[in-house]
Amino acid sequence: MTRRHLLLLTLTLTLVGSVVFLYKALILNFPLLPEVRSDVWEIEAHLTFVADNKPIKVSMNLPRNSRQFAIVNENFVSRGYGINVLAEDGKRKVQWSIRKAKGIQNLYYRASVRRMERDIPQKMPKESSPEKPDIKGAYREASEALVAEAREKSADIDGIVLELLHRLNNPRPGDNAALLLGKNASVQKKVDLSVQLLALTGIHARSVHGIRLEDQKRNSTFIHWLEIYDKKQWVSYDPIIGKRGVPVDYLVWWRGIEPLFESQGTKNLAVTVSVSRSEEPAIQAALETGEIKKPVLLDFSLFSLPIETQSVYHVILLLPVGVLLLVILRNVIGIRTFGTFMPVLIALAFRETQLVWGLFLFTTLIAMGLGIRLYLAHLKLLVVPRLAAILIIVIFLMAIFSILTHKLGLERGLSVALFPMVILTMTIERMSIVWEELGALATLQQGVWSLIAAVLAYAVMTVSYIEHLVFVFPELLLILLAGMLLLGRYSGFRLLELPRFKTLAKIGSDD
Amino acid sequence: MIKLKKQLVQNGVLGINRRNAEYTMKYNSRGRYPLVDDKLRTKKLALKAGIAVPELYGVVEAESEVRHLTHLIKSHPDFVIKPSRGSGGSGILVISGRSKDLFRKADGELIDRDEIEYHLFNVISGLHSLGGQPDKALVEYRVQFDPVFEPISYQGVPDIRVIVFLGVPVMSMVRLPTRMSVGKANLHQGAIGAGIDIATGTTLAAVWRNDIISEHPDTGNPVSGIKIPNWEQLLKIAAQCNTLTGLGYIGVDLVLDKDKGPLILEMNARPGLNIQIANQAGLLSRLRLVERHQRNLRDIEDRIAFSRQHFSARFSP
Numbered sequence: 001m002t003r004r005h006l007l008l009l010t011l012t013l014t015l016v017g018s019v020v021f022l023y024k025a026l027i028l029n030f031p032l033l034p035e036v037r038s039d040v041w042e043i044e045a046h047l048t049f050v051a052d053n054k055p056i057k058v059s060m061n062l063p064r065n066s067r068q069f070a071i072v073n074e075n076f077v078s079r080g081y082g083i084n085v086l087a088e089d090g091k092r093k094v095q096w097s098i099r100k101a102k103g104i105q106n107l108y109y110r111a112s113v114r115r116m117e118r119d120i121p122q123k124m125p126k127e128s129s130p131e132k133p134d135i136k137g138a139y140r141e142a143s144e145a146l147v148a149e150a151r152e153k154s155a156d157i158d159g160i161v162l163e164l165l166h167r168l169n170n171p172r173p174g175d176n177a178a179l180l181l182g183k184n185a186s187v188q189k190k191v192d193l194s195v196q197l198l199a200l201t202g203i204h205a206r207s208v209h210g211i212r213l214e215d216q217k218r219n220s221t222f223i224h225w226l227e228i229y230d231k232k233q234w235v236s237y238d239p240i241i242g243k244r245g246v247p248v249d250y251l252v253w254w255r256g257i258e259p260l261f262e263s264q265g266t267k268n269l270a271v272t273v274s275v276s277r278s279e280e281p282a283i284q285a286a287l288e289t290g291e292i293k294k295p296v297l298l299d300f301s302l303f304s305l306p307i308e309t310q311s312v313y314h315v316i317l318l319l320p321v322g323v324l325l326l327v328i329l330r331n332v333i334g335i336r337t338f339g340t341f342m343p344v345l346i347a348l349a350f351r352e353t354q355l356v357w358g359l360f361l362f363t364t365l366i367a368m369g370l371g372i373r374l375y376l377a378h379l380k381l382l383v384v385p386r387l388a389a390i391l392i393i394v395i396f397l398m399a400i401f402s403i404l405t406h407k408l409g410l411e412r413g414l415s416v417a418l419f420p421m422v423i424l425t426m427t428i429e430r431m432s433i434v435w436e437e438l439g440a441l442a443t444l445q446q447g448v449w450s451l452i453a454a455v456l457a458y459a460v461m462t463v464s465y466i467e468h469l470v471f472v473f474p475e476l477l478l479i480l481l482a483g484m485l486l487l488g489r490y491s492g493f494r495l496l497e498l499p500r501f502k503t504l505a506k507i508g509s510d511d
Numbered sequence: 512m513i514k515l516k517k518q519l520v521q522n523g524v525l526g527i528n529r530r531n532a533e534y535t536m537k538y539n540s541r542g543r544y545p546l547v548d549d550k551l552r553t554k555k556l557a558l559k560a561g562i563a564v565p566e567l568y569g570v571v572e573a574e575s576e577v578r579h580l581t582h583l584i585k586s587h588p589d590f591v592i593k594p595s596r597g598s599g600g601s602g603i604l605v606i607s608g609r610s611k612d613l614f615r616k617a618d619g620e621l622i623d624r625d626e627i628e629y630h631l632f633n634v635i636s637g638l639h640s641l642g643g644q645p646d647k648a649l650v651e652y653r654v655q656f657d658p659v660f661e662p663i664s665y666q667g668v669p670d671i672r673v674i675v676f677l678g679v680p681v682m683s684m685v686r687l688p689t690r691m692s693v694g695k696a697n698l699h700q701g702a703i704g705a706g707i708d709i710a711t712g713t714t715l716a717a718v719w720r721n722d723i724i725s726e727h728p729d730t731g732n733p734v735s736g737i738k739i740p741n742w743e744q745l746l747k748i749a750a751q752c753n754t755l756t757g758l759g760y761i762g763v764d765l766v767l768d769k770d771k772g773p774l775i776l777e778m779n780a781r782p783g784l785n786i787q788i789a790n791q792a793g794l795l796s797r798l799r800l801v802e803r804h805q806r807n808l809r810d811i812e813d814r815i816a817f818s819r820q821h822f823s824a825r826f827s828p
Binding site for chain 2: 437
């Protein structure tokens with residue numbers, strides 16, 4: 001009866017686990033292999049200014065989703081300010097306002113930007129030719145002459161743009177260009193001028209302002225480039241080197257001649273933009289950008305949790321795998337360890353400390369703790385206060401270890417704090433009891449076995465493939481559970497019982 | 512390895528997984544464990560059924576009662592202190608006599624009252640108990656073992672373990688303390704286990720730390736071929752224990768006192784498997800045989816007769 005019940009239960013669990021797994025893997029296209037990680041940049045614009053007890057209004061252009069970048073997780077930090085995000089005419093702006101403020105003010109805009117490729121229809125110009133700029137006198141003549149020169153030497157729009165940029169970038173510009181640029185013209189000025197000049201010949205052009213997404217940049221400067229409407233699409237031109245196309249890590253912040261921000265009632269307004277890169281699993285990106293089909297099922301999956309909680313589950317979901325290994329080691333192989341799950345917990349700590357350091361720290365801590373515990377035996381303390389005393393000693397040892405290794409410049413030693421203290425304490429206590437009852441040899445034996453179990457658990461739990469599988473397909477744990485239930489009824493010999501009962505193999509076989 | 516496993520299966524050797532899955536978990540209901548895990552309850556149970564046990568001098572249940580010790584042991588120069596819920600023989604303190612204010616331990620070492628009190632504190636706080644729960648300390652009669660064991664024990668008290676399944680004694684051994692086991696009768700602590708022929712009560716070959724031996728390593732006397740007195744009575748006591756406790760598969764530990772005869776020391780609901788090595792025989796085949804015949808084995812005489820008929824040693828020592 002129990003047998004059939006168990007069989008039915010394990011079959012059901014395996015079936016449910018595999019069906020959900022196959023559905024997610026084959027139909028929803030969840031990746032089976034640990035994915036490549038995709039890049040995410042955190043950008044932050046920090047506005048500071050001085051307020052003088054007057055109403056304040058600050059508006060700033062904001063980046064928006066483009067064909068290369070998606071803006072996710074946007075937020076604004078500004079104490080006491082009203083926030084208004086406006087989207088109009090292909091532009092996005094945030095408007096901070098407050099009736100009264102005094103002293104130095106800080107406003108933040110933060111966003112995560114993820115690179116991706118996708119097809120967003122571009123905004124076409126409304127009129128067939130741009131509005132002619134209002135330029136007068138000598139400037140008008142110089143402009144027209146410059147454009148005419150560029151026109152003459154080229155066959156198409158691309159040619160005109162390149163010729164024009166070449167002339168503006170020439171270290172010894174012609175008279176016309178020199179007049180229009182003035183002394184020490186900035187890139188922005190060149191871009192703005194190009195837009196005007198191209199408008200004269202009826203070419204749609206606009207200036208683009210953005211930042212470069214780099215690994216780590218505390219103070220990013222804005223860069224400017226040019227976009228030309230050519231053959232029914234907008235094409236970027238790098239104004240400095242005078243070529244078609246801009247690097248892929250240019251993030252468009254805003255377009256047009258207007259400045260980044262406009263403000264009322266502020267003094268000494270300054271903006272610093274910082275960029276930092278972080279990595280996140282590609283699957284997360286795929287989910288958020290809709291590459292993976294998203295059924296209702298997914299709204300209740302681990303991916304719906306905040307990133308930090310997800311990373312906790314990354315570790316928690318590995319525990320069953322380690323525990324399965326331990327069940328096999330104990331019930332099928334037959335090794336003895338201190339504490340049922342101690343090796344798995346130690347293995348978890350090893351994940352943080354790295355194996356060699358972890359082994360070193362762990363054995364030293366245990367050895368020192370055990371030494372002190374054996375000394376405490378002389379004081380004849382009662383059990384619970386004694387355990388508490390060992391816990392305090394373990395904490396002290398850990399702290400001393402951290403300080404010493406830090407002073408020696410071995411930063412890895414700091415990770416000793418990641419060992420579970422209570423587990424260490426209980427391990428020390430158990431070891432000392434085994435020591436007193438069965439002697440040092442037995443203690444050492446069990447200790448070594450525990451360590452071997454911990455190392456094996458560590459080896460299994462650090463396979464990124466396994467980590468990926470249990471996190472993306474937690475339903476696999478149902479199959480694991482089924483396996484565990486079957487192991488619970490395993491009644492065969494343990495491997496280590498075979499040598500133990502060796503002499504019994506030789507007796508006569510008549511019964 | 513595979514061949515070894517095959518031979519073990521053929522010889523009906525019982526492994527720990529099978530013992531747990533098919534015997535202790537199946538025949539021993541959890542709710543009855545406290546009866547054998549707590550030696551005080553076992554003692555009361557045995558007394559009620561008219562089975563002799565070592566006389567209880569007193570129980571120390573709380574730290575504040577430790578000072579009553581003097582009163583408890585006033586008229587007893589020798590005594591034993593045991594944790595009521597101890598396991599594997601740990602926490603047993605044997606005092607064999609006194610010298611002025613000091614107490615003599617079984618190994619001859621003299622200790623003072625403080626040390627005995629510290630031992631009591633440890634026992635009460637659960638140091639030796641299963642799962643570390645608070646415990647009681649039993650102060651009881653020190654067994655004067657039967658002279659038949661004199662030549663083959665080194666300090667301590669030899670005890671007789673009988674595995675009883677559904678009222679049938681299926682296997683038995685005597686555990687002899689050695690120097691290595693510091694007077695304790697536990698095999699994993701270095702005591703000798705000598706198998707007993709159930710039919711005659713005579714000891715067979717003995718096993719000491721996985722080796723088969725024929726002489727006691729400390730005294731040099733032969734351990735096999737010793738006839739245990741009162742064997743019939745001993746089997747009868749053991750055979751009653753299943754009905755007494757309601758547990759179907761147990762190990763009963765008895766001692767032979769030279770004046771009081773067989774006494775029950777304790778029972779174990781998860782008896783160890785080393786007894787197979789001491790007897791050079793597998794338990795599983797015997798247990799299966801009992802399972803097949805259990806309907807026909809009504810009363811205690813039937814069961815003992817069955818046991819003596821089927822589980823006698825095939826070869827005499």
